Amino acid sequence: MKKFVYSFLILFSGFIGCTSTYAPEAHLSAEEKTQIEQILMRYAFDGPKGADSQSKFDSKYDSVYLRNASHFKLTKWHRTREGKVYFEWRRRAPSMIEKWVATGGVLELSPDGKLSFYQEVYRTWKLDPTRLDRRSDLFFDYMKAGKDLSPYYTSNIKDTEHIEFPNETTEFDISTGSWVKAG
Numbered sequence: 001m002k003k004f005v006y007s008f009l010i011l012f013s014g015f016i017g018c019t020s021t022y023a024p025e026a027h028l029s030a031e032e033k034t035q036i037e038q039i040l041m042r043y044a045f046d047g048p049k050g051a052d053s054q055s056k057f058d059s060k061y062d063s064v065y066l067r068n069a070s071h072f073k074l075t076k077w078h079r080t081r082e083g084k085v086y087f088e089w090r091r092r093a094p095s096m097i098e099k100w101v102a103t104g105g106v107l108e109l110s111p112d113g114k115l116s117f118y119q120e121v122y123r124t125w126k127l128d129p130t131r132l133d134r135r136s137d138l139f140f141d142y143m144k145a146g147k148d149l150s151p152y153y154t155s156n157i158k159d160t161e162h163i164e165f166p167n168e169t170t171e172f173d174i175s176t177g178s179w180v181k182a183g
Contacts, residue, residue: 022076022088022140032113037074037089039115041065043177044072044091044103053176075102076140084108086144088136093126101126101164102136104143105172120172122149123165123179135162 024033039057047056048064055061068091076088088104102124108117121143124135135152142149152162166172171182 022078024074024077027077027079033074035113036077036087037069037072038062038065040074040087040089041068041072043118043120044068044089053178075136076104078144086140088140090132095126097128099126099128100132102132102139104136104140106143117174118177119174120165120179122152122163124162125154125160125164127161131161139163 028036042056042065045065045068048061051061071092072089074087074089078086085107086104087107088102090100090102093099093101103120104122105118105120107115110116122139124132124139127135139149139152149163150156153167154160154162154164155168165179169182170179173180
């Protein structure tokens with residue numbers, strides 16, 4: 001019954017969600033969107049061979065990330081009055097059929113447009129685009145409102161169609177900008 005209620009809420013949120021108000025194109029110029037995507041891609045994909053959590057941002061690796069650009073897209077963007085930005089990006093997941101992974105989080109930009117804070121709040125399992133749209137709309141709204149996302153964690157909902165991370169063994173490490181073993 002609990003799973004049914006969660007599924008209903010996710011489906012219903014797809015009908016009442018305000019995804020279009022979060023469209024990055026409504027808030028960023030094409031140039032700004034491209035600049036943000038170039039920063040976020042460095043979190044979305046494994047770093048180039050030999051790069052660590054700091055050097056993966058070096059411009060010498062730009063070509064590696066550009067090769068992955070077609071497998072990445074910024075899908076949601078909301079800036080608060082205080083300047084905090086809620087975002088969601090997606091990357092294509094390895095699969096025989098089209099599937100994507102969505103990652104939602106919070107970032108802050110310095111006045112000169114540089115990233116000064118970055119935290120991923122959730123990452124979904126790989127899902128087909130339609131299912132991912134419905135689920136990520138709800139997750140994004142919850143994140144933005146400061147609501148608890150734990151009812152959608154795999155350990156609580158007992159499936160692989162909602163939030164993969166965080167979980168009981170994996171958490172986001174702000175200092176390295178990556179998901180790490182919890183504890």
